[in-house]
Amino acid sequence: MSTSESVRKHKEYLFPAVSMYYKEPIALAKGEGPYVWDDQGNKYLDCFGGVLTISVGHNNPKVTEAIVNQVKTLAHTSTLFANKPQSDLAEKLAGIAPGNLKKSFFTNSGTEANETAVAAAKTYTGRHDLVVLRHSYSGRSATTLAMAGQSSWKKVPNLVGGVHHAHAPYCYRCPFNLEYPQCGLKCAEDIEELILTATGGEIAAFFAETIIGAGGFIVPPPGYFEKAAAIARKYGGLFITDEVQAAWGRTGDHMFGISHWNVTPDILTSAKGMGNGAPIGLTIATPEVAAKYPGITFATFGGNPVSSAAALATIEYIENENLIKNCAVVGKHLGERLKQLKEKHPLVGDARGLGLMQALELVKDRKTKEPAPAAANAVLEETRKKGVLIGKGGVYGNVIRTGLMLNATKEHADQMVDALDAALTAAANM
Numbered sequence: 001m002s003t004s005e006s007v008r009k010h011k012e013y014l015f016p017a018v019s020m021y022y023k024e025p026i027a028l029a030k031g032e033g034p035y036v037w038d039d040q041g042n043k044y045l046d047c048f049g050g051v052l053t054i055s056v057g058h059n060n061p062k063v064t065e066a067i068v069n070q071v072k073t074l075a076h077t078s079t080l081f082a083n084k085p086q087s088d089l090a091e092k093l094a095g096i097a098p099g100n101l102k103k104s105f106f107t108n109s110g111t112e113a114n115e116t117a118v119a120a121a122k123t124y125t126g127r128h129d130l131v132v133l134r135h136s137y138s139g140r141s142a143t144t145l146a147m148a149g150q151s152s153w154k155k156v157p158n159l160v161g162g163v164h165h166a167h168a169p170y171c172y173r174c175p176f177n178l179e180y181p182q183c184g185l186k187c188a189e190d191i192e193e194l195i196l197t198a199t200g201g202e203i204a205a206f207f208a209e210t211i212i213g214a215g216g217f218i219v220p221p222p223g224y225f226e227k228a229a230a231i232a233r234k235y236g237g238l239f240i241t242d243e244v245q246a247a248w249g250r251t252g253d254h255m256f257g258i259s260h261w262n263v264t265p266d267i268l269t270s271a272k273g274m275g276n277g278a279p280i281g282l283t284i285a286t287p288e289v290a291a292k293y294p295g296i297t298f299a300t301f302g303g304n305p306v307s308s309a310a311a312l313a314t315i316e317y318i319e320n321e322n323l324i325k326n327c328a329v330v331g332k333h334l335g336e337r338l339k340q341l342k343e344k345h346p347l348v349g350d351a352r353g354l355g356l357m358q359a360l361e362l363v364k365d366r367k368t369k370e371p372a373p374a375a376a377n378a379v380l381e382e383t384r385k386k387g388v389l390i391g392k393g394g395v396y397g398n399v400i401r402t403g404l405m406l407n408a409t410k411e412h413a414d415q416m417v418d419a420l421d422a423a424l425t426a427a428a429n430m
């Protein structure tokens with residue numbers, strides 16, 4: 001039984017659906033850099049950052065300073081008034097976003113960012129149908145739940161129609177039992193048949209996470225987005241990429257994950273790591289798409305000066321500290337070490353990821369690839385005992401997800417991998 005009063009009250013007063021990790025859930029009380037402490041005084045290396053959201057360290061001095069200064073100066077305006085942090089942030093984003101993405105709309109969450117993107121695509125094109133991906137997660141509104149590609153997230157009734165789920169570019173479990181590159185990117189090609197058979201032959205958008213996050217860090221193969229976006233555009237649709245998890249340098253080498261492919265989106269969404277924990281959602285679009293957004297729109301907390309100041313400070317920190325490069329370097333080291341775990345532990349069916357977005361998919365049998373969700377739970381519990389917090393995901397609940405902070409060192413990565421190594425041994429013997 002947990003002795004935490006916060007955990008007890010959480011269970012007593014919150015919706016039961018607000019589930020927590022671990023048999024004995026943890027109440028976090030303090031964070032500093034890559035570490036967090038629970039309310040019992042235990043220290044952990046935080047390798048998940050509240051789901052890839054603490055991007056530049058807990059209580060990062062630069063971000064905290066920006067937040068405190070802004071709170072003391074002006075904490076709220078609504079979108080009815082301009083404010084300097086929002087305007088400066090929008091200008092900054094126009095300078096760094098891919099392609100011709102120049103116009104921003106700010107909200108509080110990834111859900112709202114995606115809701116806005118879909119509404120923009122539908123109005124711009126005058127079309128209704130969406131092609132989305134199986135295994136994906138896009139948020140908890142009616143539209144984004146309809147878009148979810150995971151049954152466990154969409155138990156509530158939802159009425160938004162016109163959403164069509166294409167096969168995921170999930171090479172480890174290829175839906176066509178093919179192998180890259182001989183597959184000819186069948187998963188992307190199949191989008192054409194989906195449009196021709198499941199819609200009226202025209203779509204508003206192809207909407208995809210650049211790396212499927214909650215679905216278990218599924219990285220589409222080279223060439224996938226080029227082909228998928230071309231098909232979407234052939235049938236009148238925009239290409240929307242959801243970088244709620246994959247932006248801000250996390251994938252290494254580029255500020256935005258989609259820049260690993262040779263294609264530019266019409267709309268990009270983000271949230272999470274953008275504000276290092278400050279609530280913010282971003283929908284950034286081309287001027288043409290933004291110009292057609294219908295009527296007038298408003299968001300009470302959209303472009304909130306404090307969240308905007310936090311986001312600006314986070315992005316500047318990423319740039320000034322050269323963290324995109326750091327993600328590539330530490331990510332390469334981590335990827336190699338995770339591949340070694342795969343060689344060593346039969347439980348590990350696949351080790352995959354880009355930069356500091358790396359995962360292990362656990363299976364009971366490498367040939368049948370039967371998922372091993374109980375082992376994933378055991379690995380979570382065992383790593384916790386070693387003072388390391390990680391994440392989980394995947395439709396089958398069998399993927400270990402890691403999201404070290406963008407300023408993580410190789411030593412942090414090693415500490416995490418050593419804990420995973422011991423935990424995998426323990427899980428195999430259970």
Ligand SMILES: Cc1ncc(COP(=O)(O)O)c(C=O)c1O
Pocket residue numbers: 051108109110111112114137138139140209213214242243244245271272
């Ligand atoms: C890829 C992706 N899109 C959208 C969302 C929804 O974001 P939020 O929880 O901020 O509404 C999430 C949240 O996990 C996500 O991972």
